[in-house]
Amino acid sequence: MNDDSKARIPNGGARHQIVPSFSDLIVLVPARDEEQTLLVHQAPTWVAHWLGRTPAEIEGRPLREVFGSVMDGLTTVAEDVFREGLPVDEYAIEFEDRAGAPRAALLSAQRVPEYRLGPTSRARERVAEVGPAVLVRIQDITETMQARRRLQGIGVYHGILGRSRAMLQVFYKIEVYGPTDAPVVISGETGTGKELVARALHERSPRRAMPFVAVNCTALSEDLFESELFGHEKGAFTGAVRSHKGRFERADKGTLFLDEIGDMPPRTQAKLLRALELGTIERVGGEVEQPVNVRVLAATNISLEQAVAQRQFRADLYHRLSVFRIHAPPLRDRPGDLPLLVDHYLEMLNRRYGREGVRLTHDAMRLLGEYHWPGNVRELRNVLERVYVETRANVIGANAFTEWIRERDYLSAGSWNIEQLEHRRAWAPPLITPLPPGVGAPRDGETGEGPTRTGEGGGWPIADGTPRFPLARPAMPAAIEPPRTIDAVYSVVPGSVSRKPRELTEERIRRAFAQAGANATKAAAILGVHKATLYRRLKALGLTREALEGVGREAEGATDPAGTGPGR
Amino acid sequence: MNEAVHEEIEELIRARPGLVMVQLTEPCLESSQQMEQIVGEIAKWRADCAVIHATFALHGEWARRDRVYGSPSTLVFSGGRLCVCVRGRVGPSRLRETLARAGLV
Numbered sequence: 213m214n215d216d217s218k219a220r221i222p223n224g225g226a227r228h229q230i231v232p233s234f235s236d237l238i239v240l241v242p243a244r245d246e247e248q249t250l251l252v253h254q255a256p257t258w259v260a261h262w263l264g265r266t267p268a269e270i271e272g273r274p275l276r277e278v279f280g281s282v283m284d285g286l287t288t289v290a291e292d293v294f295r296e297g298l299p300v301d302e303y304a305i306e307f308e309d310r311a312g313a314p315r316a317a318l319l320s321a322q323r324v325p326e327y328r329l330g331p332t333s334r335a336r337e338r339v340a341e342v343g344p345a346v347l348v349r350i351q352d353i354t355e356t357m358q359a360r361r362r363l364q365g366i367g368v369y370h371g372i373l374g375r376s377r378a379m380l381q382v383f384y385k386i387e388v389y390g391p392t393d394a395p396v397v398i399s400g401e402t403g404t405g406k407e408l409v410a411r412a413l414h415e416r417s418p419r420r421a422m423p424f425v426a427v428n429c430t431a432l433s434e435d436l437f438e439s440e441l442f443g444h445e446k447g448a449f450t451g452a453v454r455s456h457k458g459r460f461e462r463a464d465k466g467t468l469f470l471d472e473i474g475d476m477p478p479r480t481q482a483k484l485l486r487a488l489e490l491g492t493i494e495r496v497g498g499e500v501e502q503p504v505n506v507r508v509l510a511a512t513n514i515s516l517e518q519a520v521a522q523r524q525f526r527a528d529l530y531h532r533l534s535v536f537r538i539h540a541p542p543l544r545d546r547p548g549d550l551p552l553l554v555d556h557y558l559e560m561l562n563r564r565y566g567r568e569g570v571r572l573t574h575d576a577m578r579l580l581g582e583y584h585w586p587g588n589v590r591e592l593r594n595v596l597e598r599v600y601v602e603t604r605a606n607v608i609g610a611n612a613f614t615e616w617i618r619e620r621d622y623l624s625a626g627s628w629n630i631e632q633l634e635h636r637r638a639w640a641p642p643l644i645t646p647l648p649p650g651v652g653a654p655r656d657g658e659t660g661e662g663p664t665r666t667g668e669g670g671g672w673p674i675a676d677g678t679p680r681f682p683l684a685r686p687a688m689p690a691a692i693e694p695p696r697t698i699d700a701v702y703s704v705v706p707g708s709v710s711r712k713p714r715e716l717t718e719e720r721i722r723r724a725f726a727q728a729g730a731n732a733t734k735a736a737a738i739l740g741v742h743k744a745t746l747y748r749r750l751k752a753l754g755l756t757r758e759a760l761e762g763v764g765r766e767a768e769g770a771t772d773p774a775g776t777g778p779g780r
Numbered sequence: 781m782n783e784a785v786h787e788e789i790e791e792l793i794r795a796r797p798g799l800v801m802v803q804l805t806e807p808c809l810e811s812s813q814q815m816e817q818i819v820g821e822i823a824k825w826r827a828d829c830a831v832i833h834a835t836f837a838l839h840g841e842w843a844r845r846d847r848v849y850g851s852p853s854t855l856v857f858s859g860g861r862l863c864v865c866v867r868g869r870v871g872p873s874r875l876r877e878t879l880a881r882a883g884l885v
Contacts, residue, residue, distance in 0.1 A: 288867075292867070303853075303869075304811070304850050306836075306850070319850070
């Protein structure tokens with residue numbers, strides 16, 4: 213684009229404008245005989261090429277005929293601006309050009325009252341010499357969009373799926389830390405994709421052409437660890453029948469990924485530190501130190517700081533490794549990514565099992581959205597495969613997950629609770645009251661009927677902020693505030709229940725115990741936390757279970773004067 | 781998946797008795813980020829106004845029914861009926877003026 217392109221669209225109030233031929237300007241003029249039809253007076257060559265034509269082929273032709281099937285967005289904007297006279301500023305459209313390539317354009321359009329056609333205009337025969345026109349400034353932002361998406365993670369970033377804010381931060385850190393040579397510690401729960409993050413860091417580094425070697429520190433016994441990491445010489449120990457290259461050597465000039473480094477034996481930690489400090493290793497049973505050029509990435513699902521405090525992890529190694537930190541967020545902290553992940557895994561399963569168009573119902577999606585996901589993305593992938601295989605139909609409903617829910621309830625009391633589910637189902641009022649028939653005119657292409665409601669009576673928590681299936685995050689009525697902002701992509705803005713232990717106040721805990729009839733498991737479920745979390749919080753608050761059981765029994769006594777309720 | 785998404789957003793719009801502003805954005809564009817803020821501010825002027833943030837990537841197909849092909853776009857529904865559609869970036873005063881003309885603020 214030349215410098216002219218930076219010029220603003222001329223003031224529409226000026227009389228008899230002759231607009232210079234900007235390289236990013238489309239000029240549209242109304243046909244003399246048919247005022248609602250806009251004709252292309254002028255268009256940049258590159259725009260014509262998107263349409264598979266030359267400027268000469270599109271100038272003088274009707275707008276709809278030229279752009280209609282390819283760039284609906286431009287046609288609509290131009291027609292609206294011409295009809296209403298209101299300018300449009302920085303409106304981004306995406307489409308496929310005539311050759312099928314994805315394109316993105318930024319449009320700014322305004323109507324000018326008196327535009328004079330140039331003497332060579334191909335539209336002269338069909339339009340007035342001076343009259344209104346629509347000027348559309350069009351910028352090709354295809355590359356910019358692609359670059360930003362690559363960074364901001366519109367879907368996939370080095371094989372990692374996510375577009376939530378939490379994941380965007382991870383992607384940003386990968387972009388920044390990747391090209392350096394410094395160690396990175398990747399923390400996160402099991403199943404959050406720590407190894408994918410490590411691989412992405414490797415891919416973003418200058419070492420990408422060299423090996424990426426992964427070691428799972430949990431999978432190796434202490435005896436084997438040194439040999440596996442640093443290699444051994446023939447005869448170094450019983451069974452060492454030949455010399456063996458260690459992972460450090462194999463990763464030379466590349467990246468060594470130490471998974472679950474918190475489980476590394478203390479003796480090996482010391483040797484690892486030495487290798488990192490000196491840049492040399494010595495094989496077990498060897499006598500020669502050999503230089504290695506390795507970037508170390510480490511992952512952990514425990515708090516290394518805590519491990520250092522408990523003397524399970526060397527402080528000096530911790531400081532050597534923790535130059536950069538990346539935290540892989542758990543799935544429950546990025547609910548907006550759930551639809552993307554579900555879509556991705558269903559597509560993958562479709563390919564694997566040779567089926568087409570299998571999808572989850574709205575209710576099933578909501579059910580998954582309400583789960584705590586202790587196993588994170590790995591657990592999601594596994595449960596999807598299970599229900600996919602078990603379900604013959606192309607539409608997978610919430611019922612398909614029943615058995616899995618029941619199993620998870622046993623595995624993780626407090627994350628799912630069937631009793632709670634049944635109880636809530638019994639008393640929960642309908643959350644969305646459909647509007648009476650006839651309210652609101654039907655929109656284009658609609659019959660005017662409301663959306664079909666399937667399953668257990670769908671609805672988002674607009675009416676009172678209470679989730680319909682408050683399984684993992686049961687609602688505490690006192691804490692509910694009607695949400696003002698509803699995030700359709702990232703699920704509903706919560707605001708009702710917090711799972712943060714610090715926000716588990718004594719009052720909330722007492723109330724939960726009273727409600728649960730002094731049953732700690734049920735109280736944890738009501739609070740939406742795991743029982744262990746609840747116990748930790750009790751300890752922190754100096755509360756004893758016995759004292760709370762008293763509260764629960766008192767409450768029971770109050771509601772059950774006959775004294776026939778559970779626990780008696 | 782798309783059908784579920786469409787049904788979901790339709791339900792949201794129909795369920796809300798007051799004003800619903802659907803803000804269609806493209807997260808990597810500055811104009812979208814600016815409009816999110818402006819719409820958020822405007823929404824505060826009416827107590828019964830809810831804002832739905834939607835991305836064009838996910839809800840584009842749904843938006844096309846109302847001849848919306850790009851982002852940022854602001855669709856304002858009242859009683860489930862589309863009343864105002866604003867394309868591109870606009871200032872707070874123009875957005876308010878547009879809503880006022882439609883009798884919404």
